Amino acid sequence: MTETLTTALIEMREDDVLAAVRAATEAGTSPAGIIAGLQAGMKTIGDKYEAGEYFLSELIMSAEIFKRALAELGLDQSAAGTGTRGTVILGTVHTDIHDIGKNIVASVLSANGFKVVDLGVDVPAQRFLDAARENDARVIGLSCLLTTAFPAMRETIATFAAAGLRDQVSIIIGGGPVNADLALQLGADGAGISAQEAVILAAKAVEGGVA
Amino acid sequence: MIAPSNDPRWERLRKAVALEPVDKVPVCLEGVAWSARVAGMSLEEFLSDPNKATQAEIDSFKLVGNADCVNNPTFAAATLSFMWMTGVKRPGFELGPDEPWQVEESGLMTPEDYDTILEVGWPAFQAQFLNERIRPGLLEEFIAFLEKGPSVIEQVTAADMPYLCFAVIIQPFESLCGGRTFTQFILDLYRTPDKVEQVMQAMLPGMNDAAIAGAAALGSPGVWVGGWRSASRMLAQPLWDRFVWPYVTELVAQVDAAGLIPILHFDSDWTRDLPRLLELPAGKCILSLDSMTDIRKAKEILGDHMCIMGDVPPALLSSGTPEQVYEHCSKLVADIGPTGFILQSGCDIPVDAPLANVKAMSDAAADAAS
CATH class of the missing domain: 1.10.1240.10 (Methionine synthase domain)
Structure with a gap:
């Protein structure tokens, strides 16, 4: 059946x-x-x-x-037990309101067994941190379309470091202008250039530490 | 089209499109918001008047010094609403005076609108939609922008700045997808494909006639045939074959018939369907890529068929060093040029790209020629 x-x-x-x-x-x-x-x-x-x-x-x-x-x-x-693979905090970073890619990633992560806490767009760094604490999340997804939002991504990553949580979460960046080089440059743990890649990176993060 | 010219910049562009040997790979600057930043103009002021936008482009073109042309000689945020049936947050209105404008996709178009389009026709539906669902006066704002066309062309001609394009045309897919939201429109394609196809076929005739005729009347060399949400990576092959490609081929034929260069502004990843582009007229089009499509594969498949333009990654221009940009561009020129290639950013130069990085891009082409 x-x-x-x-x-x-x-x-x-x-x-x-x-x-x-x-x-x-x-x-x-x-x-x-x-x-x-x-x-x-x-x-x-x-x-x-x-x-x-x-x-x-x-x-x-x-x-x-x-x-x-x-x-x-x-x-x-x-x-439906779909949160069993772990929780992902997801949002478009501060100064950027684009959400097409983020919304697709949220749907695909949910359908692949992750609980997604979608913070929306133009999300300040502190909100990512607060949500990670409230949900005991180990995966953080930062989205942007604008290159001018790169500093906000960097700031968000720094906020986790300043709070002493950086080693406990995997931070994945995604969006049109994002690539692996940028992830290295910003200090992220990986770049998801497609929704499916976000699933793979999130799975790696929850199953084997940082992606 | 581009006529033979004594100006080496125009001549390089003409030869690049015609796939003839060039003395140097031409460099095109596509960076509307970036030009404002470099010229010291706020984005609010840039959008306030098409001629101010053009002046920023002229100033930034001069600052780079050795580029061959700009892509679009002016810009209006209303264009984005006209194309995608969405709101746009604008500097000086919904955003701070120097914050970049952003498309706000919020699903203003409903499933019932498909029937309305069939009933009243696309032009009437679009006019009402722009003013009633997005913002009062938006249509008039867009028309006022178009009416500035002749003075913009006078301005760029007086400044001796070659440009490629004054008009953007799009397929029905892009407008409907923007209006419905990407996700909802994909679901429509699966759930009500016949209805969507019926609407698209009703929209297409005449949808872009005014833009093409206007571009031709202004003497614009080319017209953008835009593809963003309709990229190969976004769609299953049967959907792309049915809802995208027939419309792209028709638009290219319309632009070509008007004697203009179809500039295939194809953002995102079109690699899967590159062989299909061989169906388009040879030596007539420019394929403009944004660094997501495999440009080397494009060269391999289409190098003898159409000019390729691109595709310096926005992240590199924004966050890389001039040395990194120079190295990347030198390799692009070596691998994709010299024949049938125009060096340009992948889509727009990011607003925060340092001038030194854009100069490094342009210098790489100049140095390769010398």
């Missing part, structure tokens, strides 16, 4: 996924079993993205189907 569900998700057949969720529920499959089937589909979709077979549209659509499937079970993403 869950194989049907997994395949339908991989093929982006939204109605078939929802029908399969209903059928599995009626057949007595536990919510945990259904979620496992969905997450197997998300894993395959991520692998296909990495292999260049799938693109951003599939990541977005599958994350949406995943969310609707959970709703069909009467669950939301945070209550």
Whole structure:
């Protein structure tokens, strides 16, 4: 039963996924079993993205189907065991209001088992720190589109260092102008140049220390 | 188009587009906000008058000294709303006087708007949308900007500053995607593909006629055919084949038929579909890349077919040293040039890029020629 569900998700057949969720529920499959089937589909979709077979549209659509499937079970993403891989604090840094990329990363992280605390846009450094403490988070995602926001990224990283938390969190930067060289320059632990790469970096961070 | 000229800068540009040998790889400055910063003008003042914006571009062009042209000779924030059906936060209004303008994608367009577009047509829908859902007076502001075109061209001609383009045209995909938000529009493409396609086909005829005719009347060498959200990396192949490529080819044909250079301003990653660009007319287009597409792959596939422009990474121009910029650009000139290549930043020069870094970019091309 869950194989049907997994395949339908991989093929982006939204109605078939929802029908399969209903059928599995009626057949007595536990919510945990259904979620496992969905997450197997998300894993395959991520692998296909990495292999260049799938693109951003599939990541977005599958994350949406995943969310609707959970709703069909009467669950939301945070209550569905999807926070079990860890918590990510995410936001667009101070002075920058762009959020297209950040929102996509939030959806894809959630659908891949992370609890995401999205702080929105134009987020001051202290708010990232406060949110990390409140949620006991080990992964911080800083987004920007403007190069003029690089100093705000640097300041945010410095704020964690000044609070003595720098070694306890992995800070990942992302956004249009961001690359690995910039991550090194700013003192971040990695640069996620795609939503799927953000998932990989976040997974590395929670499973094996800093990315 | 660019006519044969005694001015070596224009001649380099003409030959680069025509894939003929050049004495030096031409350098183009695309940095509207950056020009204001370098010229000592606040971004609020820069946006207050198209001629002031042009003056900043002229001043920064002179400060660099050995560049060959600028890309766009002026700018208006209203253009961004016109293209993407979104609000824009502006310096001096929603932002501080020298903070960079920012597109604010907030999903002002609803699914019901697809039917409205089919009912009333795109021009009427767009005019009403701009003034009623984004900001009163926005359409008039955009028209006033366009009406300044002739005086801007007089200004750049008097300053002896070559430029490439005075108009931007876009596919229906970009406008609908901006209006709906990227994520919602992707979901629309999966859930209601036939409706979206019907709307796109209704929008396309005449959508860009005025921009192309206006550019031709002003004597603009080229017209941007923009692609941002419609990049290959964003879309599954079947979606891109259906909702992007047919419209790009049609727009390129329209610009080419008007005797203008289609400047494919393709941001993000188009690597997957580079072979498709061989379907566009040979020796006519400029492919402008922003450092996300593999420019060396573009050269390998398209080097004998179209001029390539780009793609110095914005982060390097903003945060690198002049030596790093020079080294990167020297390698670009060696690898992608000299024939069929224009050295430029990847998309805009960032507003905070030091002048020394932009000079280093331009010097790299000059030194390679000598």
